[in-house]
Amino acid sequence: MQKRTIVTMPGDGIGKVVLSETIRVLEAVGFEADYVHADIGWDFWCQEGNPLPQRTIDLIEKHRVGLFGAITSKPNNEAQEELASHLQNQGLTYFSPIVKLRQHFDLDICIRPCKSFTGNPLNFIRRTADGGIEEPPVNAVVFRQNTEGLYAGVEWTNPPRELRDELEKHARMAFFKEVPSEDLALSTRVFSREACRRIVKQAFLYAKKHGHKSVTICEKPNVLRETSGMLEEEAAKIAKDFPEIALYSNNIDAQMMWLTKNPEDTEVIVAGNMFGDIISDGFAGLVGGLGFACSANIGDDCAVFEPTHGSAPKYEAYSTSIVNPIAMVMSAKMMLDYLDELPKAQRIENAIAKTIAACEVQTYDMKKMRGREDVVEKGAASTKQMVDAIIANL
Amino acid sequence: MQKRTIVTMPGDGIGKVVLSETIRVLEAVGFEADYVHADIGWDFWCQEGNPLPQRTIDLIEKHRVGLFGAITSKPNNEAQEELASHLQNQGLTYFSPIVKLRQHFDLDICIRPCKSFTGNPLNFIRRTADGGIEEPPVNAVVFRQNTEGLYAGVEWTNPPRELRDELEKHARMAFFKEVPSEDLALSTRVFSREACRRIVKQAFLYAKKHGHKSVTICEKPNVLRETSGMLEEEAAKIAKDFPEIALYSNNIDAQMMWLTKNPEDTEVIVAGNMFGDIISDGFAGLVGGLGFACSANIGDDCAVFEPTHGSAPKYEAYSTSIVNPIAMVMSAKMMLDYLDELPKAQRIENAIAKTIAACEVQTYDMKKMRGREDVVEKGAASTKQMVDAIIANL
Numbered sequence: 052m053q054k055r056t057i058v059t060m061p062g063d064g065i066g067k068v069v070l071s072e073t074i075r076v077l078e079a080v081g082f083e084a085d086y087v088h089a090d091i092g093w094d095f096w097c098q099e100g101n102p103l104p105q106r107t108i109d110l111i112e113k114h115r116v117g118l119f120g121a122i123t124s125k126p127n128n129e130a131q132e133e134l135a136s137h138l139q140n141q142g143l144t145y146f147s148p149i150v151k152l153r154q155h156f157d158l159d160i161c162i163r164p165c166k167s168f169t170g171n172p173l174n175f176i177r178r179t180a181d182g183g184i185e186e187p188p189v190n191a192v193v194f195r196q197n198t199e200g201l202y203a204g205v206e207w208t209n210p211p212r213e214l215r216d217e218l219e220k221h222a223r224m225a226f227f228k229e230v231p232s233e234d235l236a237l238s239t240r241v242f243s244r245e246a247c248r249r250i251v252k253q254a255f256l257y258a259k260k261h262g263h264k265s266v267t268i269c270e271k272p273n274v275l276r277e278t279s280g281m282l283e284e285e286a287a288k289i290a291k292d293f294p295e296i297a298l299y300s301n302n303i304d305a306q307m308m309w310l311t312k313n314p315e316d317t318e319v320i321v322a323g324n325m326f327g328d329i330i331s332d333g334f335a336g337l338v339g340g341l342g343f344a345c346s347a348n349i350g351d352d353c354a355v356f357e358p359t360h361g362s363a364p365k366y367e368a369y370s371t372s373i374v375n376p377i378a379m380v381m382s383a384k385m386m387l388d389y390l391d392e393l394p395k396a397q398r399i400e401n402a403i404a405k406t407i408a409a410c411e412v413q414t415y416d417m418k419k420m421r422g423r424e425d426v427v428e429k430g431a432a433s434t435k436q437m438v439d440a441i442i443a444n445l
Numbered sequence: 446m447q448k449r450t451i452v453t454m455p456g457d458g459i460g461k462v463v464l465s466e467t468i469r470v471l472e473a474v475g476f477e478a479d480y481v482h483a484d485i486g487w488d489f490w491c492q493e494g495n496p497l498p499q500r501t502i503d504l505i506e507k508h509r510v511g512l513f514g515a516i517t518s519k520p521n522n523e524a525q526e527e528l529a530s531h532l533q534n535q536g537l538t539y540f541s542p543i544v545k546l547r548q549h550f551d552l553d554i555c556i557r558p559c560k561s562f563t564g565n566p567l568n569f570i571r572r573t574a575d576g577g578i579e580e581p582p583v584n585a586v587v588f589r590q591n592t593e594g595l596y597a598g599v600e601w602t603n604p605p606r607e608l609r610d611e612l613e614k615h616a617r618m619a620f621f622k623e624v625p626s627e628d629l630a631l632s633t634r635v636f637s638r639e640a641c642r643r644i645v646k647q648a649f650l651y652a653k654k655h656g657h658k659s660v661t662i663c664e665k666p667n668v669l670r671e672t673s674g675m676l677e678e679e680a681a682k683i684a685k686d687f688p689e690i691a692l693y694s695n696n697i698d699a700q701m702m703w704l705t706k707n708p709e710d711t712e713v714i715v716a717g718n719m720f721g722d723i724i725s726d727g728f729a730g731l732v733g734g735l736g737f738a739c740s741a742n743i744g745d746d747c748a749v750f751e752p753t754h755g756s757a758p759k760y761e762a763y764s765t766s767i768v769n770p771i772a773m774v775m776s777a778k779m780m781l782d783y784l785d786e787l788p789k790a791q792r793i794e795n796a797i798a799k800t801i802a803a804c805e806v807q808t809y810d811m812k813k814m815r816g817r818e819d820v821v822e823k824g825a826a827s828t829k830q831m832v833d834a835i836i837a838n839l
């Protein structure tokens with residue numbers, strides 16, 4: 052088999068360490084690849100006024116598979132703030148490079164598995180009817196439409212007169228008629244039928260492949276009749292091709308209430324871009340939070356894999372990195388799934404499961420420490436120690 | 446003092462029993478009022494093609510304070526389905542009467558307190574660093590903008606050509622340019638500056654009155670620059686008048702991840718209509734869910750109080766009602782707060798707290814029972830028994 056080239060985009064802050072540590076795992080499991088570095092993030096925004104330089108786009112264009120670390124999207128100190136306002140004065144607006152990547156390469160299928168590893172002290176627990184405690188196994192996978200919806204950038208404050216006129220003419224309700232335009236802000240949720248079909252279809256295919264019995268659409272069709280309505284309509288059509296899988300519909304609000312009731316009842320979830328973002332974070336919280344939240348952004352012939360955490364600038368100050376690398380390692384594991392390296396992917400997941408089940412090597416988040424001070428005393432593992440343990444368990 | 450007239454809107458299903466049982470509590474606490482019944486809900490949709498008849502609007506118009514039970518918004522059997530499609534063929538579309546009430550009477554301030562009662566077996570629990578279990582006291586109050594946002598009804602499938610042209614001309618991105626109009630759905634999030642100001646101001650006033658130290662805006666300004674941006678902008682201005690209260694900003698996704706981490710860190714939350722709906726349900730889940738989720742919809746000189754649960758049609762079959770009335774009783778308690786009957790309001794809340802702390806009288810949901818069968822054996826209380834216990838503890 053030809054050797055793959057993977058575009059690595061460490062980005063800012065902890066992105067750098069979790070990505071380089073993850074490559075150690077990929078090498079240890081015997082995945083053969085060349086890695087080519089690409090610039091992305093805050094530094095390039097400051098230096099070039101562009102957090103996603105064209106040369107990075109070109110690299111992904113060429114190699115089609117990327118690993119993304121994390122990015123800083125807000126100034127963290129006064130010097131950075133000054134720079135940001137200087138750039139703004141030049142007419143430059145910061146944009147999220149990961150959102151841009153998803154849209155530029157049409158990575159419209161976002162997959163966010165939220166699966167609890169036995170032994171993780173951060174797993175969700177609840178009371179049983181007889182007063183005991185139980186830890187329900189969570190195994191939800193969110194399929195988030197990744198390019199449209201409220202992320203379409205179709206927004207205005209002080210919308211142009213003609214647009215206002217159109218809105219008022221066609222809207223079912225026009226109670227904002229008396230609001231002066233400069234006091235009116237609009238953000239438009241854009242759904243296309245094709246994108247609805249694609250995300251639902253991938254969710255069903257995934258459910259089938261992994262033996263799940265249901266797919267649940269999490270939207271708000273009683274209020275968003277047109278957008279949520281379109282997604283539900285297409286889902287009903289596609290479900291006909293998968294008679295063995297049940298199609299459910301939960302309103303997003305109800306789903307968030309059930310989050311802490313019966314999270315084990317939910318299997319594959321489909322939602323629009325914003326609701327998918329919210330739900331996946333909700334479920335991720337049940338299985339350990341930021342240190343465990345992995346994701347895949349997949350298009351027709353291109354994919355980028357990323358932990359969903361940020362760059363956590365406060366941890367940069369530490370000489371030895373203490374952050375949990377599992378979200379990044381699991382994202383790389385999803386890359387192996389995508390590249391059809393299934394046995395290697397499975398070995399990585401098993402090694403993580405084994406490491407966590409042993410309850411010996413735990414990063415500071417798993418020890419519920421909020422600062423650096425306690426880490427050494429209470430025996431929390433560093434990023435590198437966690438990766439060593441995973442490699443030892445491969 | 447003049448005797449109040451309260452408009453009671455039991456609506457459908459369990460709405461009827463929780464409302465009548467709640468009035469027993471109001472009477473027992475010595476609240477003097479006349480109650481006037483108003484028609485609302487599914488029956489009137491079926492009978493008149495209008496779930497919110499004009500006579501109900503007139504009654505609220507006159508008396509300005511209402512108690513709302515619950516409504517059914519979907520057909521529950523074949524006969525109802527047939528009727529619904531018959532009405533639709535006549536060109537009638539079902540609309541949510543509670544959403545309509547909020548908008549018609551400009552009840553733009555929605556308050557949803559999510560406070561845990563000690564002794565409630567449904568309270569959220571988590572592991573401590575040393576392997577123990579703790580139950581963090583949750584006391585979050587969501588201030589949800591209640592009339593605008595994605596509830597504005599500004600929606601289209603197959604948007605008119607002129608509107609599309611405007612969107613494409615003015616939008617920051619126009620990647621949906623190639624989508625045929627009939628395959629395009631749009632739902633518009635509408636924020637007005639005045640509504641932003643009003644909700645933020647009420648949140649700060651509430652925080653001050655109740656001794657909270659912070660107000661947190663839960664939006665997504667990194668993506669929804671215009672709408673979330675406007676809310677944050679106004680919040681920053683209003684915060685200046687409350688120097689003793691901190692203003693925080695959490696992205697809605699992050700907030701949902703933290704929901705099961707440190708829910709006790711969040712005090713007063715402000716969000717748009719849809720995000721407020723989602724967050725309040727998330728927090729409600731931590732303090733017992735549907736049976737405990739109360740709310741107030743408040744305008745300038747008019748208010749409607751409602752539990753946020755639905756009509757739960759499956760429980761209609763039981764001869765003795767088994768549903769938890771606390772969400773409705775707590776909503777009535779919020780009505781007393783609104784009417785400045787503070788000591789009576791406090792007595793009701795104390796009586797509920799005492800009842801729950803005693804752990805003797807518990808409805809089926811608190812016993813984690815999913816069906817009627819076990820209720821008698823396991824000793825779950827009926828709706829009436831719970832209300833009797835609350836009255837005894839007044």
Ligand SMILES: CC(C)[C@H](C(=O)O)[C@@H](O)C(=O)O
Pocket residue numbers: 147149150328359667668698
């Ligand atoms: C950084 C932010 C724009 C992004 C999103 O909202 O998609 C993040 O929350 C995520 O989930 O990947």
Ligand SMILES: CC(C)[C@H](C(=O)O)[C@@H](O)C(=O)O
Pocket residue numbers: 273274304541543544722753
């Ligand atoms: C019934 C529904 C339209 C309503 C809403 O979304 O506002 C409900 O979820 C609520 O929270 O009161």
